Amino acid sequence: MAKRRVALAPLLLLFPLATTRAAIPTTDAGRGSSKVAEAPLPGMGDSCCNPDSMGTVAEWLEEAMPGVYVHSIQIGESEDEDRNKGFFDVLNRQVDEVCTKLREEPQLAGGFNALGFSQGGLFLRAYVERCNDPPVHNLVTFGSPHMGVADAPNCNERSDSNCSLMRSLIRTGSYLSWIQNKVVQAQYFKNPKDIARYLDRSIFLPDVNNERGEGTRKEAYKENLKTLNKLVLVRFEDEQMIVPAESTWFGFYDESLQVVEMKEQPLYTEDWIGLRWLDERGRVDFVRQEGRHMNVSRELMDDTVIPKYLAPRESSSSSVDAADQQQQQVFGLLRR
Numbered sequence: 616m617a618k619r620r621v622a623l624a625p626l627l628l629l630f631p632l633a634t635t636r637a638a639i640p641t642t643d644a645g646r647g648s649s650k651v652a653e654a655p656l657p658g659m660g661d662s663c664c665n666p667d668s669m670g671t672v673a674e675w676l677e678e679a680m681p682g683v684y685v686h687s688i689q690i691g692e693s694e695d696e697d698r699n700k701g702f703f704d705v706l707n708r709q710v711d712e713v714c715t716k717l718r719e720e721p722q723l724a725g726g727f728n729a730l731g732f733s734q735g736g737l738f739l740r741a742y743v744e745r746c747n748d749p750p751v752h753n754l755v756t757f758g759s760p761h762m763g764v765a766d767a768p769n770c771n772e773r774s775d776s777n778c779s780l781m782r783s784l785i786r787t788g789s790y791l792s793w794i795q796n797k798v799v800q801a802q803y804f805k806n807p808k809d810i811a812r813y814l815d816r817s818i819f820l821p822d823v824n825n826e827r828g829e830g831t832r833k834e835a836y837k838e839n840l841k842t843l844n845k846l847v848l849v850r851f852e853d854e855q856m857i858v859p860a861e862s863t864w865f866g867f868y869d870e871s872l873q874v875v876e877m878k879e880q881p882l883y884t885e886d887w888i889g890l891r892w893l894d895e896r897g898r899v900d901f902v903r904q905e906g907r908h909m910n911v912s913r914e915l916m917d918d919t920v921i922p923k924y925l926a927p928r929e930s931s932s933s934s935v936d937a938a939d940q941q942q943q944q945v946f947g948l949l950r951r
Contacts, residue, residue: 649808672730675913679921701734702777706802707821710738714746726750728925732757733856733909737803743824743843744836744888753924755847758857758908762867762880763820766858790816807868825887832887840889847924849902849915856908864901867889 677683690700690709690834700709716721729751736756767785770778781801784794786918790802795818802819806812814821825832840846854860859868865877877883883891893899904915 669732671833672732672911672916674924676915676921677722679917680926695779699777700799702781702799703797704799705796706738706741706799712743712746713738714744714748717742718746718748720749723749726752728753728755730755730757730920730925731759732911733759734799734803735759737761737820737823740840741819744823744833744839745929748840749843750842752843753845753847754843755845755920755924756848757849757911758851758854758863759848760857760862761805761848762824762862762882764779764800764858764862765805765807765868765872767804768800768856792816805867807872808870810870813816824882826882837887841892843893843898845900845924846890846893846899847900847902847920849904849920851908852903852905853907853910869879 630800635784689697690704690712691697726749729739729742731737731754733873736754736759739751739754739756740759740761743754767782767789768778770782773779781798784798785801785804788794789798789806790812794801795816802817804813805817805820821827822833823836825836848864850860850863854863857863859866859874861867861874861876865880865883866874867880869875877890882888883894886892902915902919904910904911904912
């Protein structure tokens, strides 16, 4: 029987775009239980409770890891509000809200592994850098704009009025104060021909990437990211949503619109966020997935993501190292 493939709605930023999900451990995880917990958050045009996107992923996880616990994170008071906030809200406020909600979740006290789909991956990295309480052990991001986007994200459906309005506003004036404080995607938009204005006006991404220079960089962001056991970056080979596609692997355009790969970026060479530190220790993995943005296959989940980064590992040794113990104890998923 052919394995099922599901196309997930894009999340483009993390909160105001699409639905996000975060998976977390059960209360007995700290005692070596193989059960894991999952807390989903939505992405662009999606919501916390869509059974055809995040619900499908949750089903895959539950089938592969019986006993997994799924906790869906909703921004706002309703599913409609949650969906709208994927386009129109302030990401900094949303990160603060999720930090508070996860800190108050007793089942997460021991930490969790996290899956971030599209902008959900960028959002989860912001969570790790800014609070990380409870801590993330393994962070897996799917098609996430870690270095921003040089063009407004495309709409999956032409009839999506929120998406059309978002694109229009970004192209009207992405760095205008009122647009920065309203449009989620504008908060990680990065014009490679006007970096100075981006650094001065953008309210989210320059901070998360510690780009604003000596004296303003937050050492805590770097130290928090360095606590990850694994940072896994999944890139879609026919990416049409994130421009440039290399942003999902920490690459981006220079002023002449030539792609500068991760290892040539100042963020990496000067190690502004701890990415180089992780990479030099073999803790950054790069994964390719065929298909378009958020075309997440069950093969990818069953053959790579779950067994390598989420499922408890059997060990015949009595001396399992701390990283392996953490992986066995926790699981998390976030998409927004």
